[in-house]
Amino acid sequence: xxxxxxxxxxxKFDPATQKMRCAFCDSEFSPEEVQEEHEAQAQEAVPQEPRxxxxxEETYSAFVFTCPQCGGELISYDDTAATFCSFCGxxxxxxxxxxxxxxxxxxIPFALSKEACEAAYRKKISASxxxxxxxxxxxxxxxxxxxxxxxxxxxxxxxxxxxxxGKTEQRKGDYIYTRHYxxxxxxxxxxxxxxxxxxxxxxxxxxxxxxxxxxxxxxxxQSNYLSGFYADTADVSSQVYLQESRGAMExxxxxxxxxxSAFRKYTIPDSDVRRASEADSVSSERAMFPVWFLSTRxxxxxxYAVVNGQTGKVAADIPVSYMKYLIGSLIIAxxxxxxxxxxxxxxxxxxxxxxxxxxxxxxxxxxxxxxxIAARENRLDDKGYTSTLTPSELKALKENNxxxxxxxxxxxxxxxxxxxxxxASVTLTxxxxxxxxxxxxxxxxxxxxxxxxxxxxxxxxxxxxxxKEKIKVKASAxxxxxxxxxxxxxxxIALSVLSIxxxxxxxxxxxxxxxxxxxxxxxxxxxxxxxxLSTRKLPQFNRRGGDExxx
Numbered sequence: 001x002x003x004x005x006x007x008x009x010x011x012k013f014d015p016a017t018q019k020m021r022c023a024f025c026d027s028e029f030s031p032e033e034v035q036e037e038h039e040a041q042a043q044e045a046v047p048q049e050p051r052x053x054x055x056x057e058e059t060y061s062a063f064v065f066t067c068p069q070c071g072g073e074l075i076s077y078d079d080t081a082a083t084f085c086s087f088c089g090x091x092x093x094x095x096x097x098x099x100x101x102x103x104x105x106x107x108i109p110f111a112l113s114k115e116a117c118e119a120a121y122r123k124k125i126s127a128s129x130x131x132x133x134x135x136x137x138x139x140x141x142x143x144x145x146x147x148x149x150x151x152x153x154x155x156x157x158x159x160x161x162x163x164x165x166g167k168t169e170q171r172k173g174d175y176i177y178t179r180h181y182x183x184x185x186x187x188x189x190x191x192x193x194x195x196x197x198x199x200x201x202x203x204x205x206x207x208x209x210x211x212x213x214x215x216x217x218x219x220x221x222q223s224n225y226l227s228g229f230y231a232d233t234a235d236v237s238s239q240v241y242l243q244e245s246r247g248a249m250e251x252x253x254x255x256x257x258x259x260x261s262a263f264r265k266y267t268i269p270d271s272d273v274r275r276a277s278e279a280d281s282v283s284s285e286r287a288m289f290p291v292w293f294l295s296t297r298x299x300x301x302x303x304y305a306v307v308n309g310q311t312g313k314v315a316a317d318i319p320v321s322y323m324k325y326l327i328g329s330l331i332i333a334x335x336x337x338x339x340x341x342x343x344x345x346x347x348x349x350x351x352x353x354x355x356x357x358x359x360x361x362x363x364x365x366x367x368x369x370x371x372x373i374a375a376r377e378n379r380l381d382d383k384g385y386t387s388t389l390t391p392s393e394l395k396a397l398k399e400n401n402x403x404x405x406x407x408x409x410x411x412x413x414x415x416x417x418x419x420x421x422x423x424a425s426v427t428l429t430x431x432x433x434x435x436x437x438x439x440x441x442x443x444x445x446x447x448x449x450x451x452x453x454x455x456x457x458x459x460x461x462x463x464x465x466x467x468k469e470k471i472k473v474k475a476s477a478x479x480x481x482x483x484x485x486x487x488x489x490x491x492x493i494a495l496s497v498l499s500i501x502x503x504x505x506x507x508x509x510x511x512x513x514x515x516x517x518x519x520x521x522x523x524x525x526x527x528x529x530x531x532x533l534s535t536r537k538l539p540q541f542n543r544r545g546g547d548e549x550x551x
Contacts, residue, residue, distance in 0.1 A: 002034060002077070002227050010078070012228030015110040015309070020224060031109075031224040059100040060223045064233070066095050071541035072201055073233045074147065075101055077226040086145050086230070087201055088538050089297040102234075104286035106153070106218040109225050110146055110309045117144055117292040117307045120314050130320040130328065135303075140296055146309060148226060148288035149207070150198040150234035153215065154245035155283045156191045158253065162276035166266030183263055187276060189256075191249045195287065196241035198234040200385045201541060202291075203304070209315030210308040213289045217310060221288065231288060238284040240387040246279055253277035301535035319531040329523075348508030352494050355515035359490030362522040366483055369529040374475035376533060381473075483525050490518035 002011040002020065009024035011034060019028040065074045065082040072087035084091045112120075118141050125136055134140060166181040193215030197207040219225075254273045257263060290309025295302055298319060305316035375381040497511030 002224060005029070005034075010227075011224075012078075013109065013225050014228075015113045018109060018111075020227065031222050034224050035222050058103055060103050061098060062101050062223065062226070062231075063096045064099045064101075065230075066097075068095060070539045072539060073541070075226070075231040075233060076229075077223050078228070082230075084143070086147060086293050086295050087302075087541070089295045089302055102286065104150070104221045104288050106285065107148065107221045107225050107288040108213055108215075108218045108290055108310055110229065110290040111217070112290070112292065112307065112309050112312050114144060114146065114292070116312065117309070118142070120307055120312050121294070121305060121316070124314045124316060125318065128318045130324045131318050132298075132321045132324075135296060135318065141294070143296075144292045144294045144307070146229040147291050147293045148229060148231040149202055149291045150232055151195045151213075151287045151289050152198045152236075152238045152241060153285045153287045154191075154194045154196075154238075154241070155285070156194065156245060156249045156279040157281045158187055158189045158249075158277070158279050160187055160280055161185070162187050162257075164263075164268050164272035164276055166263065166268050168266060181266060183266060183268070185260075185262065187253075187257075189249075189253055191252075191279075194245045194248055195289070196244065197384060198236045198238075198286070199232045200235050200382070200388050201539065202232060202384070203536075204382045204384055206304060206306050206315050206317075210291070210306055210311075210313045213308065213310055218287065225288075229290075234286065236384045236387060240383060242282065242284070246282065249279055250274065250277040298531075298535050300538065301532075302538055303535045317534040317536075319534040320527050322527065325527055348505040348512065349498065352497050352508050352512040352515065355512045355519060356491055356494035356498070359487045359494065359515060359519045359522065362519055362526060363484060363487035363491065366487065366522060366526055366529060367480065369526065369533060370475040370480050370483065371473060373529060373532050374479070375473040377537060378473070483522075483529075486518045486522040486525065490515040490522065493518070 003009070004011050004022040004025060004027055006027045007022060007025040009022045011020040011022055011029065013019075013031065014021040014028075017028060019030055020034050021028050062075045062077050065076060066072070067085035067088060067090055069090040070085060070088035072085055074082060074086065076082065082096070121141060121144070122136070125131055162183075162185050164183045166183045168179050168181075170177045170179075195211075195213060195215070197204070254270075254277050257273055257276060258268065292307035292309055294305040294316075296305070303317045303319060305314070305318075307314050372381070379385045493511055494515040497507055500507070502508070
């Protein structure tokens, strides 16, 4: 608790005014004024004696609240009892203890008030037509909690001469004249403020979704900024994201070097540009960034929503209401079915082909989501968490959960990774081209779906880095077949009818109806898979702690 100099009430940081505000007498003070007053009182209380100059304090005292259900920890500068856990949603009072915490170098104060945060979230959730009503209720939205999340801030510098090979080509008649050059110059670059979250309890997917934070808004850390808010504990080493921060800098420098007017006309080998863009020095600093955090219980699982406390950017895991999905599907399916049934230009064989195409789309989507679920359920898509695992623990995850982990050497920073053309996107493209000849609207829709699949596969969301390797997570074949047999049945039934080519249209209609039954069943599974990806298992934290000595 920070006492008000006027009335002794509790001062709390107000994002709207960027000042410490007293709830009793409405007095306002800047954090610096409160800090100076606190230091002056401390000096008066201690007899002034000659002593050596001491270095700045590296720690500050705060209350650590630990959830008895999941083990999650929150730090608070106030001793007011925490009544619920932001990580697992447990409503019991958290256990607290006074502890010394390592002081970060800087902090970005909350600029977004809770009211503005709730308004930003409501705007996003209102656009989600199939979101459960419980997510929109005031009693849920009001549970947003301001939490300072720990981050590592990397500063990278490059200051060195560069030498590269370059060439130009010119065509004259039947000949191409190639000229080779030695390109020299001096590179001076400073990248300050590349940041990654330093908490294994904060999902990398959520932290990247609300990025970036503007490091220009950071101020030297003072515990006064924590008054009225909470903070998460840091347990991820700065080494975890060191290579990624180098890669971010070097990838940008590669592009800048090629676009420089002096080098623009030359063709330069990638290896030379990569070598020229390497960082000379990298330093890391601890920081705290503001995040509004909301956890919503969904049965025995939990869904998170976060809002950037500086910019107002919102990211949320929003599941689908089964009832709303069913009603929406019927509203769309009935007129489409009637239109296809009474359209004399559409033959029954085309309806059967459409059913087979939709079943294939369901198969592709479900297969992709099952791989992502395997990664998400085991938290293998979270580098901050996987960095805390030992090789034996990672192996145990693989064996106990039936996931396949393919390892390969990690690419060096700055390597260009091109998304390959996969069988899924190729199949959709071929079917789309075929449909363009008979039913242009469906053909265009399939080509758009192929483009989306190719884009998603290019992102390769199941790829995570552990140590010096990249691992790709896949669900086991037995796990997949529990779900994928439904769209496979739809495909095989439609394909069988088309192969037999019966004389009577009744066989086509029967084949289409049975195939669409399995398609509808499989799309129900797709919704269930989406809800699994939009929620998470209740957390059970086993704090290992990062390397506290690194800076």
